Amino acid sequence: MQVKTNLPTNKEPCVLALGNFDGVHLGHRRLLEHGLRQAERLGVGLSVLIFEPHPLKVLYPERGIELLSTTQERLRYFEEIGVDTVFLIPFTREMANTSPEEFVEKILIPLGVVRVVVGFNYSFGAHGRGNPELIQSLGKQHGFGVSVLQAQMIGGRVISSSSIRKALLQGDIPLASSLLGRSPSLSGSVIHGEERGRLLGYPTANILLQEDILIPKRGVYAVWSNIDGRRVEGMMNIGMKPTFHDMYGTSIEVHFFEFTGDLYGRELTVHIGERLRDERKFNDVNELLQQLKMDTIKAETLLKAQLR
Incomplete structure (x- = not known):
């Protein structure tokens, strides 16, 4: 082309x-x-x-x-x-x-x-x-x-960019996916973050989006990316880190389940499979870690089911 x-x-x-x-x-x-x-x-x-x-x-x-x-x-x-x-x-x-x-x-x-x-x-x-x-x-x-x-219609609904934006802002991934004809995705460069996830045993890739790109509703999502020619599954948090900060800008962090390597500076496209839950503030790190374990199990189950 x-x-x-x-x-x-x-x-x-x-x-x-x-x-x-x-x-x-x-x-x-x-x-x-x-x-x-x-x-x-x-x-x-x-x-x-x-x-x-x-x-x-x-x-x-x-x-x-x-x-x-x-x-x-x-x-x-x-x-x-x-x-x-x-x-x-x-x-x-x-x-x-x-x-x-x-x-x-x-x-x-x-x-x-x-x-x-x-x-x-x-x-x-x-x-x-x-x-x-x-x-x-x-x-x-x-x-x-x-x-x-x-x-153009699907399921009695007009397909439009504005309808997809609304669905993503509401966290309705199934609706956004049906209107797009594929899973929604976010693309950006991997930048350095606070590196707290690494200390907790959940290292994350922090994604910097281009200006003017819509950010879906805050929360935790089951996602995957194609990295070096293979599908790598994970979970993404879109939020303001309320457990650790009273005030913080919206960040996008992805933890990949089976990946070790340096992604800093690389362009990454993250495909969104499903929304798992709202963002929330935890009482302490142990409570957060327990939730992350449950999120991991749920994300892995959902992503494998979508492949069938």
Whole structure:
């Protein structure tokens, strides 16, 4: 898969999927799969156009945004699905002020689009004035087709990034997993922490997430990671260490059951299997250790059951 950070000067015919694709959830995958079928029918490749940073960060810098995936994760999912080219275009104030008509004429047409694929709620151009109906009209004017996919459902529920965010903030991992079409995950670099876990016999990898990534509800989770080509299971604590601190920022710590090695500085993706319990303050270290033993048994049981 090619990743291009500039718009090409030569037209190469393609089917182009448009959207933010945050999380690349099950609805996004259905849209991209539709794009792949159209591309195969037309004998061209499937391309995706996304902006970096997320437009909301430029349009409303005072607001916090909570993303489901990093740009690198989105690129990895696109490649897995079969996308040929991703145009990763800088989103600037100038881009934000581009009218829908200019967006089509100055960006889409030079890309050589023969068909565009969008979701039912796609918006584009200055002030979000562009919508699927307008891009269909502009497509007729400029000679490219447009596919608009309606809301995608699973179990009677609309699949959306906002629904997944809500589920994760409530700690509802089964719901988030069903909407994503896979287990939720967190990716970040392993940094040095207080190293208290090592002293307690439960060494942890402290994960530093990229800015603007959503952190699920505080608590303990059964998780796994692919480390050096093998699945390594463990449990993750998201919380503020109330047993040891009155005030502490939210930290993400993962204890792996069967792993010895140095992970400092490495990028790690942690897949979340299930939420085990709320975070709580313990009376002493012995009470905490007893709970950690029970958490370990529960996590191992749940993760093995999910493999069956």
